[in-house]
Amino acid sequence: MYLKSLVFLCMASWMVSAQQSFSGIVRYQEGQVLRPLEGVNIYWSGTTIGTTTNEEGHFSIPPSEDTNQLVFSYIGFETDTLIIQSDEVIHQLMRPKNEDDLDEVVVSKRRKSVQKSYFETQNIVTVSSDELLKAACCNLAESFETNPSIDVNFNDALTGVKQVQMIGLASPYLMISEENIPMVRGASQVYGLSFTPGTWVESMQITKGAGSVVNGFESMTGQINTELKKPLTSEKLFLNLFRSLNGRSELNLHTKTDLSPKLSTNLFVHLNQRSQKNDRNNDDFLDTPLSDQWNVLNRWQYIDAQKGFVSFLNLRLMGDQKQLGSVDFDPDLHKNTTDFWGSEIITNRLDASFKLGYVNPMIPYESIGFQLAHSRHDQDSYFGLRTYDINHQSWYGSLLFNSIINNTKHKFKTGLNLAYDAYDEQVLTDSYNRIDRSVGGYFEYTYDSLEKLSGSLGVRYDHHNQLGGFVTPRMHLRYKFSDLTTLRFSVGSGRKTANVFSENQKLFASSRTIELPNVSDSRFGLLPERSWNYGFSVVKGFDLWKMPSSLTLDLFRTEFVNQVVVDWETPNAIRFYNLEGDSFANSLQLGFDSELASDLNLRLAYKYYDVQLDYESGRKQKPLQPEHRFFANLGYVSSKWRLDGTYQYTGSMRVPATGDHPNGQQTQSFGLINAQITYIPTPKLEFYVGAENAADFRQVDPIVSVDDPFGTSFDTTQVYAPVEGSMTYVGMRYNF
Amino acid sequence: MTLPFLGMAQDQPSKSQSDAFEVYGNCNMCKSRIEKAALNVNGVKYASWDIPSGNLKLIYNARKIHIDSVQAAVAVSGHDTRDFKADSLVYNELPFCCQYVRKGEKAKDGQMTKH
Numbered sequence: 049m050y051l052k053s054l055v056f057l058c059m060a061s062w063m064v065s066a067q068q069s070f071s072g073i074v075r076y077q078e079g080q081v082l083r084p085l086e087g088v089n090i091y092w093s094g095t096t097i098g099t100t101t102n103e104e105g106h107f108s109i110p111p112s113e114d115t116n117q118l119v120f121s122y123i124g125f126e127t128d129t130l131i132i133q134s135d136e137v138i139h140q141l142m143r144p145k146n147e148d149d150l151d152e153v154v155v156s157k158r159r160k161s162v163q164k165s166y167f168e169t170q171n172i173v174t175v176s177s178d179e180l181l182k183a184a185c186c187n188l189a190e191s192f193e194t195n196p197s198i199d200v201n202f203n204d205a206l207t208g209v210k211q212v213q214m215i216g217l218a219s220p221y222l223m224i225s226e227e228n229i230p231m232v233r234g235a236s237q238v239y240g241l242s243f244t245p246g247t248w249v250e251s252m253q254i255t256k257g258a259g260s261v262v263n264g265f266e267s268m269t270g271q272i273n274t275e276l277k278k279p280l281t282s283e284k285l286f287l288n289l290f291r292s293l294n295g296r297s298e299l300n301l302h303t304k305t306d307l308s309p310k311l312s313t314n315l316f317v318h319l320n321q322r323s324q325k326n327d328r329n330n331d332d333f334l335d336t337p338l339s340d341q342w343n344v345l346n347r348w349q350y351i352d353a354q355k356g357f358v359s360f361l362n363l364r365l366m367g368d369q370k371q372l373g374s375v376d377f378d379p380d381l382h383k384n385t386t387d388f389w390g391s392e393i394i395t396n397r398l399d400a401s402f403k404l405g406y407v408n409p410m411i412p413y414e415s416i417g418f419q420l421a422h423s424r425h426d427q428d429s430y431f432g433l434r435t436y437d438i439n440h441q442s443w444y445g446s447l448l449f450n451s452i453i454n455n456t457k458h459k460f461k462t463g464l465n466l467a468y469d470a471y472d473e474q475v476l477t478d479s480y481n482r483i484d485r486s487v488g489g490y491f492e493y494t495y496d497s498l499e500k501l502s503g504s505l506g507v508r509y510d511h512h513n514q515l516g517g518f519v520t521p522r523m524h525l526r527y528k529f530s531d532l533t534t535l536r537f538s539v540g541s542g543r544k545t546a547n548v549f550s551e552n553q554k555l556f557a558s559s560r561t562i563e564l565p566n567v568s569d570s571r572f573g574l575l576p577e578r579s580w581n582y583g584f585s586v587v588k589g590f591d592l593w594k595m596p597s598s599l600t601l602d603l604f605r606t607e608f609v610n611q612v613v614v615d616w617e618t619p620n621a622i623r624f625y626n627l628e629g630d631s632f633a634n635s636l637q638l639g640f641d642s643e644l645a646s647d648l649n650l651r652l653a654y655k656y657y658d659v660q661l662d663y664e665s666g667r668k669q670k671p672l673q674p675e676h677r678f679f680a681n682l683g684y685v686s687s688k689w690r691l692d693g694t695y696q697y698t699g700s701m702r703v704p705a706t707g708d709h710p711n712g713q714q715t716q717s718f719g720l721i722n723a724q725i726t727y728i729p730t731p732k733l734e735f736y737v738g739a740e741n742a743a744d745f746r747q748v749d750p751i752v753s754v755d756d757p758f759g760t761s762f763d764t765t766q767v768y769a770p771v772e773g774s775m776t777y778v779g780m781r782y783n784f
Numbered sequence: 785m786t787l788p789f790l791g792m793a794q795d796q797p798s799k800s801q802s803d804a805f806e807v808y809g810n811c812n813m814c815k816s817r818i819e820k821a822a823l824n825v826n827g828v829k830y831a832s833w834d835i836p837s838g839n840l841k842l843i844y845n846a847r848k849i850h851i852d853s854v855q856a857a858v859a860v861s862g863h864d865t866r867d868f869k870a871d872s873l874v875y876n877e878l879p880f881c882c883q884y885v886r887k888g889e890k891a892k893d894g895q896m897t898k899h
Binding site: 089091094095096098119121122123127410411412413452454455456457498499531 | 800802803804813816819820823828829830831832834835836837839841843898
């Protein structure tokens with residue numbers, strides 16, 4: 049992991065010596081077999097030069113000028129000191145501590161897959177790859193189903209795309225980044241999460257509320273950052289196959305090669321296909337799209353621990369095709385006709401990024417980093433007779449410097465960001481082009497008293513060609529009442545330019561006319577969006593009848609100073625206009641987590657949302673936003689089995705007026721159940737079976753005027769519940 | 785650029801001197817206590833204590849302080865170090881889970897060890 053390589057850097061030798069590093073392998077005996085031991089501490093006696101073994105038990109350590117005594121230590125085993133006299137590969141066998149000897153008590157606790165932190169200053173929850181295994185499937189958009197903080201909604205009745213929401217606001221207001229490079233935005237706002245396969249992800253960091261100034265000004269209500277698997281710690285060879293009963297197949301293949309102790313590369317290939325036509329509600333429209341995707345990631349990692357350099361080079365390529373709409377639609381015959389309503393969305397993407405980091409081995413608290421990323425997104429699509437094409441090219445550069453003032457209680461980060469986005473859109477019969485450019489600098493100071501209080505204060509100044517020059521402040525405070533009670537407070541502002549078409553693409557799959565304030569302006573007369581976010585949270589850990597538990601309360605409020613109102617209130621039209629009045633989102637989340645037994649975990653959460661804004665027709669609750677949500681998850685993990693069950697309750701929602709409900713609707717509340725069983729016969733092999741939406745709850749008649757798709761009332765956008773119905777699936781994972 | 789290790793002759797003390805010594809302790813709470821005690825010594829820039837090995841890595845301004853002043857500060861907080869011993873009164877006030885096996889002593893029945 050990245051952290052291990054940083055630890056390695058921190059402990060590297062200062063001496064540039066002709067002597068090569070020493071390397072070796074550390075093992076222990078289990079019955080008749082020798083197994084590698086990961087995480088063994090190895091250091092030259094009396095020095096700061098040290099390292100740890102990786103999951104294969106391998107290590108490499110630079111030489112020491114002062115001693116030839118090499119210490120091996122690991123909890124539960126006898127610490128050994130070896131005298132190294134040659135440069136042969138070192139084979140070390142660790143001996144377990146004598147059971148009669150009561151010196152060591154090994155208390156092992158499997159790390160919880162969702163770690164809430166009592167220590168972090170910001171409200172960040174880390175989700176590990178173990179948690180991602182619980183999700184049925186398959187890509188990032190589907191990885192949040194067992195996470196209580198993220199609400200997953202259904203975007204529309206046709207594409208099957210899921211939309212992610214946090215504290216009451218949806219993804220355009222969240223910053224979704226990959227390894228701290230803003231990723232799902234602009235053209236990829238709607239489908240972007242489905243372009244990252246779940247098996248590529250090493251971990252995710254979910255921040256509620258205004259995040260850090262380091263990543264830019266666009267995170268208005270939160271941030272989801274994904275870390276992908278790194279070449280050094282990737283699986284040597286991994287295969288994952290998935291198949292659902294309703295025709296979805298997925299394949300993931302990972303390989304990696306260590307070209308030298310410093311250079312590693314990996315190659316991840318992902319293929320998926322949906323080839324079965326499903327129309328269970330018999331409305332003659334496909335419930336799930338027909339689709340094909342190929343997706344490739346190639347990463348290169350270079351680490352020079354002695355000099356303190358780490359570098360990554362990534363290249364991703366993807367092609368995705370979807371066909372939606374009428375069951376009888378055949379693109380070759382019916383495209384551009386009114387015989388059958390159909391749609392195709394063809395996307396190609398290229399992402400390239402480069403990262404270079406330097407940590408002075410003598411000064412581990414000082415580091416400098418550089419990132420450069422380029423992406424191209426090309427989408428050609430049509431929905432019935434409506435065309436929407438978008439080409440989005442983007443450049444992102446960032447320079448970051450990390451250091452301390454006096455000691456590590458006072459840390460600071462400072463740096464520069466550059467961003468360039470060029471959009472070229474074809475909307476129905478009109479072409480629109482625009483460019484967003486920004487340059488900004490930031491400074492963030494973090495104070496950690498090492499006792500109760502810690503906090504960070506950050507400020508950015510950016511100059512954007514559309515937003516002008518502006519300041520973005522962000523502040524976080526953490527107060528630890530005790531070791532098990534933590535309070536957090538945050539406040540910050542955020543801004544973005546609205547990309548009305550790419551962020552609301554579902555509008556094309558309807559006959560709604562598009563109304564904008566000023567079509568001849570390059571920004572359509574729409575002002576930039578700006579908001580303030582305030583957050584307060586408490587985490588309290590306690591033992592409930594000897595079961596370690598915690599209670600969490602999160603309160604957040606987002607207030608918009610300017611917002612581009614997306615008004616669906618009038619059937620047959622979608623209107624975009626600048627906010628005049630108020631728009632806010634208040635959210636409350638009450639969570640309870642408990643470790644019922646060492647292998648059994650329970651998570652419960654209740655969420656309350658009050659999201660309202662002033663439309664031209666008056667103040668209303670945001671449509672398709674429930675006031676109440678409830679989440680429950682029970683998980684069992686042992687060495688041979690993993691069982692997981694989730695229940696999600698969604699309360700009643702307001703649906704605006706549509707052709708078949710001229711006064712709008714208030715939906716019924718409903719619950720969804722997901723369950724999964726994984727069997728692990730050997731540590732390298734897993735089989736899993738499960739069902740998503742096991743109770744087969746579906747929205748009745750999700751498509752308005754489905755019999756007259758070329759008429760004026762056709763609408764597939766007002767969807768609040770699953771259209772797909774239950775999905776039963778099987779899969780396997782093999783780690784060679 | 786060559787930099788000195790412990791106990792070797794040096795031309796000019798470094799402002800970012802790197803050094804390490806063993807500190808006795810058990811757990812994460814001990815880690816916080818040890819690192820805090822070290823960082824509170826004016827001149828110490830960085831302190832990191834590793835639980836399994838007991839190794840406390842330090843970076844400090846060798847022109848301002850001597851490493852023994854850091855050892856002493858850590859010992860005052862209740863943790864035995866390579867060259868210093870903590871006051872028994874302070875040790876006895878530590879939370880039960882932190883009462884490590886003292887330097888030169890054997891583990892007692894029911895005593896907690898590293899975790």
